[in-house]
Amino acid sequence: MGMPVRITLYAPDRAAADAAADAAFKRIKELNAILSDYEPDSELSLLSKTSGGGETVPLSPDLWTVLSRAQELSRRSDGAFDVTVGPAVWLWRKARVVRKLPDPAALAEAMKAVGWRKIVLDPQKRAAKLLVPNMRLDLGAIAKGYAADEALAALRRRGVTRALVAAGGDMALGDPPPGKPGWRIAVASLEMAEDDVCGHAWRPQPQGANAQDPPHFIIASRCSLATSGDLFQHVEIDGKRYSHIVDPRTGIGLTDHSLVVVIARDGIAADGLATTVSVLGPRAGLKLIEATAGAEAFVARKLSDKTEWFESKGFRRFREKASSLP
Ligand code: AMP
Ligand code: MG
Numbered sequence: 001m002g003m004p005v006r007i008t009l010y011a012p013d014r015a016a017a018d019a020a021a022d023a024a025f026k027r028i029k030e031l032n033a034i035l036s037d038y039e040p041d042s043e044l045s046l047l048s049k050t051s052g053g054g055e056t057v058p059l060s061p062d063l064w065t066v067l068s069r070a071q072e073l074s075r076r077s078d079g080a081f082d083v084t085v086g087p088a089v090w091l092w093r094k095a096r097v098v099r100k101l102p103d104p105a106a107l108a109e110a111m112k113a114v115g116w117r118k119i120v121l122d123p124q125k126r127a128a129k130l131l132v133p134n135m136r137l138d139l140g141a142i143a144k145g146y147a148a149d150e151a152l153a154a155l156r157r158r159g160v161t162r163a164l165v166a167a168g169g170d171m172a173l174g175d176p177p178p179g180k181p182g183w184r185i186a187v188a189s190l191e192m193a194e195d196d197v198c199g200h201a202w203r204p205q206p207q208g209a210n211a212q213d214p215p216h217f218i219i220a221s222r223c224s225l226a227t228s229g230d231l232f233q234h235v236e237i238d239g240k241r242y243s244h245i246v247d248p249r250t251g252i253g254l255t256d257h258s259l260v261v262v263i264a265r266d267g268i269a270a271d272g273l274a275t276t277v278s279v280l281g282p283r284a285g286l287k288l289i290e291a292t293a294g295a296e297a298f299v300a301r302k303l304s305d306k307t308e309w310f311e312s313k314g315f316r317r318f319r320e321k322a323s324s325l326p
Contacts, residue, residue, distance in 0.1 A: 001032055001144055001167070009155060009163035010178060020158035024151035024165065031150060034062050035143040037086060037136065044137055048086070051113070052133030056122060062146075064126045066268065067119070070142050073272045074116035077288060080279040081272060082116045082248035086136030089246055092253050096235040096244075110134075111251045141245070145226055145271025148172035169227030170271050173220055182219040184320065190231060190259050190300050190307060217320040223294075224267040228274035229259040245278050254278060257302040260285070263318055265294035273297070282310040 005028055011017035034043045043063050050057055059067065073081045087110035091102035102110075113134040120129045130137075144167040151165040152172040163174040164183050176182045218225070230243035235253070242253030260277045264270035273295060277285030282299040289297040289312045296315040301308050 001036055001140070001147060002038060003144065003168040005147070005151065006166045007151065007155070007163065008166075009160050011160050016159070020155045020160040020163075023158055024154040027150050027154040028147050028167075031062060031143070031147045034060060035066060035139050035147070037138045037140065044139060047128060048130065048136050051130035051135035054129070056120075056125065056127045056129045058125060058127045061126075062150075066139055066143055066146050067128060067137075068121055068123070069268045070139065070272065071116060071119060071121060073142075073276060076291075077276045077280060079116055079248055081141065081276040082114065083137050083139055083142070084114050084116055084118055084135055085246050085248045086138035087111070087113045087134060088248070088251040089138050089140070089244070090136060091251075092235070092242065092244065092246060095237065095242070095253075096233075099235065099237055101237050107251050114248055114251065116248075141228075141275035142268055142272040144168060144170040145172075145224055145267030145269075147267075149224060149267035169274075170267060171225045172267050173223055173225060176221040182221040185218045185220065185225065187216050187218060187261060187298070188227065188231065188259060190229075190257065190302050218261070218263070218318045219320050220263060220318050224264055224270040226262050226264075226267070226270035226274035227260065228262075228271075228278045230254060230257055230278075231259055243278070245275060247279055256281065258282075259300045261298045262289065263296045263315070264292070269295060282308070286310055286312050 007021050007024055009017055009020060011020060036042045037044055039045060043060055047057055070083045088107065091107055091110055095102050113132055118131045118135060120131060148165045148167045148170050149172045152163060152174050155163045161175045162177055165172045173183050230241060233244035234241050240255060242255060245254050247254060258278060260274045262270045262274040264273060273289065277297055277299060280288065282301055285299065286297060289295050296312045298315050299310040
């Protein structure tokens with residue numbers, strides 16, 4: 001899934017910690033072999049290869065879980081979230097390397113294979129049929145949250161409950177550290193450089209961090225948290241910045257400069273919703289969040305020189321007491 005995973009845990013001794021962490025990393029490796037669109041032999045890639053062939057393909061329990069939840073989110077967001085966006089994403093990945101916009105004809109061709117209704121799921125058989133040729137499913141916006149949750153579950157099976165699994169900006173939070181009300185998570189700022197985000201900003205911070213830290217902190221436990229936005233990956237072409245998140249309705253990388261943080265009951269919901277809110281924008285995005293049980297979100301958006309902040313009604317309870325909206 002193309003990102004480092006960091007596990008923080010509390011265990012009675014080193015051997016118990018190592019054994020639990022090994023089990024969690026093993027589970028992530030297993031999921032990578034199923035859900036990655038980079039691995040040519042992953043179950044997902046093999047499914048994509050059947051597209052347009054009329055075949056109904058039975059899915060493993062993991063792929064079924066992620067794909068059926070992805071389709072539910074596509075329906076709820078009216079297609080703003082769409083795992084069939086792969087062929088367009090692939091052209092934007094190339095654009096990022098050569099720093100040239102995708103060729104419009106190639107993009108139009110790619111878009112023929114994009115559209116969530118081109119996946120037909122059979123809940124009885126737990127199988128999928130991909131209706132048109134050249135489809136390329138991409139679970140990059142939802143699989144990291146699932147993998148983090150599953151790694152946390154693997155730790156729990158080994159008796160470790162006080163743990164945090166961070167797959168980039170997607171985190172699964174278990175019970176809090178001993179004697180603490182929750183995990184203390186630093187929220188990245190819109191101005192932060194990519195290296196900062198990957199390097200240190202998303203580590204759980206020690207209590208009492210100093211004034212140089214990012215603008216505010218979240219205190220949470222027993223939930224999942226995801227971050228999304230153009231801050232993490234983008235390309236600048238002719239002075240315009242395009243995100244790695246693509247609007248499935250146009251095939252164009254988002255040009256909004258924004259940061260979205262979602263807290264939800266599980267990682268699939270948090271990860272998927274964070275990407276969806278990035279596409280929908282703060283108003284429609286927060287409406288979707290408010291309609292989702294157990295979900296809360298914070299959105300920062302920069303329009304020319306002005307930065308705006310938005311949050312769902314219940315987000316406040318996750319804010320560290322000392323910090324408030326800037
Ligand atoms: P995230 O970092 O969770 O927001 O996911 C971004 C990744 O999801 C991108 O790198 C693409 O692989 C994929 N993606 C891009 N746009 C969309 C979209 N509109 N719906 C679903 N997946 C997307
Ligand atoms: Mg996501």
